[in-house]
Amino acid sequence: MKRLVFLSILFTIVLACKKDYNKTKQPYKFIPSNTNAVIKVNEINDFLSSVENNEILSNLYNKELQNVALTLKHFNTTKQVYVAFDNKSNSDYIILTEKDSSLFLLKDIPNHISETLEDFNIVKTQFNEQTIYHKIIGNTFAGSNNLELLKTLDDQKENHELSKLIETTDKKSVASILFNSKSSNYSKLLFSDLVNKDSPSFTTLDIDYSEKGIIYNGILSLTDSIPNHFESFKNTVPQKINTPAIAPYNTSSLLSITFDDFFEFNKNNTNVNDSISISSQSFLKFSNEIALINDALILHSLDTNLILESIEDKSHSETFRDIDIYEFGDPRFFNSILKPFISFENATYFSIYNNFIVFAESEDTLKSILTEALNNNTLANADAFKNINENLSDEASLFIFKNSEGISEIFGKNMTGYNANAVQFIHEDNYTHINGVIEKFKKKAATNSVTETFATSLEATILSAPQTVKNHITQAHDIAVQDVNNKLYLISSAGNILWTKQLQGKILGQIEQIDMYKNGRLQLAFTTPNRLYVLDRNGKDVSPFPLKFNDAITQPLAVFDYDNRKDYRLLVTQSKNLLMYNDRGQSVSGFDYKNTESEISSQPNHYRVSNKDYIVFKAGENLQILNRQGNIRINVKDKIRFSDNNVYLYKNKFTTTNTLGQLVQVDTKGRINTTDLNLTDKHQITTTSKTLVSLRENRLIIKSRTIDLDYGDYTAPRIFYLNDKIYVSTTDLQSKKVYLFDSQAKSIPNFPVFGTASATLEKLDGERGLELVTQSDDKTIVVYKLH
16 A cells, blocks of 8 residues: 555656656647658748749758648737648648647637547638647647647657757757658759768758848758768868859859868778779869869869870860860770769860860860850859859858759759859868758849839738838848728838738837847837737737837837837827836836926937937927926927927937028027028928938928029928938928938939838848838838849
């Protein structure tokens, strides 16, 4: 009996320990050992957009992942999500992520049916002809389309190798893919089957995408128990890839291997791949790169004369454009010695050009290559190759290039426009590093040209001009815009709608961005007439927001970060009152604005002058200048009949205008100075700390320089400071023209452009040049690229 009691207690302790372990266990540690592919999703909406809109990724992702995407649309999380595919059946998958109270939004899924399978404590949910089984294990949400997989999930042994690889992936990429050789679809990214088909090793790739294609990098881990082709590069140093300098511009396929010591490479290759070991007197010892391009083989050498002298079995055939062509006495020399990387059966002729030795089956082929090289029509000089080369390393152990024809063969579909694509393998220690790029190429527009990049249509009329918000994943920018149905859209830099969100009212002013968790992930913060919203990257509400207000909010949200420590203060204006909250939605004690005689008529702004904080806004005919506590810091005694313009900090003075068109400036002593700018009562101004821009009727003044525009209906001028340069824009709503000037009041070349709303200038993507965002009609966002 005592023994039974002891065993019962022991069993209870073991179960308790297991539960505690599960609470701290990372979701990816539940991935079954018999997994052949894992997709780690860092940002759900960006990932779902790539599944739907990116031609390369949508072709790679199998049909089952399309079904997974339909499920992920109902997830509300900023945590990483892991999708693992079963080794036995690529159709079975498991979804793993950190538990969240609002993670899987069943209430948002129309016509779903859910039931609990009591015997297994598993919920079965059916929707859109799909079935997903899901449960909570400790701190992890687990879901699968296969009940049997889910039943045994918490009893699975951790795949430690896979866990370590997952921990090396880049959290800033859109997604990471981990796969072994059985995942043939993802292996297409390697352009080759040189990874052993029976190898259990995983390839890890971090993926980023754009409208043009994808860029990826990662590692191939090697297993000691199973020889790998890349062990041929053991104890060799990767070299610069030179052969694109002689490969013709229309080369469809190029495969290059490099080494600092050919005999070390040959020894390794013989041991691993049963290739042929060759004599130490071979002319190949003078080479550091060997490449196969279409129907020719090329050697690169620092001394081609030594190679020529070392080739004993040769005879002079002819001279072509002062270049000697030789007949090679051993045409099958390259048939086996470089396998499995290169096999070339008919090296009948060869010639020397600069630092290259070119072998070909026919003299015609050789002459064609030499002709293109003499005319500089080489791959290295092709614009498409130059474009992808920016994303590649100079040195590699193995380099593979494919043009649109070559990449079409890999993907089994017509890949028109993908004129240059490459993957390189850099072998170091027990790892092979991988860099790859597959991109559509458009010939660069002429310098100073302006081209339309994309146009995106909304479901309803646009309510206010679009603005840009920073994408903390790509460090570029997306576009936020609201329609008349109060639906907010986030549009990617490629023009894809990432998500929409129904709001309660019109957004007041501009959307602000905060980093409330101080982890580099940005949230969107703004007010509508009765709500204070904070949204995450996926457009989901961040608890405890939105805050609801009975009385109307009358000015845009003001966000202050006094000491640049990300301790945000959110200031809400309600007629005569100011309410201050922290970024957790809690009212801030110690802030008490009591002067409620006049309604606040401008958005409060925070300025710092000489290490002192000033909160500045207009109220009636008074300029209110407060300290952090909401008390009067500067008492401005004189009344001001304010125009509709905001209050700016210009030349360290609080600056606005009055109804007489005069510039009104108040210094930190409370002294007022007015300057006549010869403005009419209907005028607009904007400033930076040193630049003043004003507009009255058709006269735009930038600093002291005047531009006489055509008569029209102009939007308020806007100032943008980008790439160490000031730009000023305004739009004539009557003629539908967007104007853009520099700080010297000179028009930017090829402006104005067509537009029907105020414009925003920003760097949307990772490419050179800026983008101008405006509207082409009442429902359409249009983006122009400045080259």
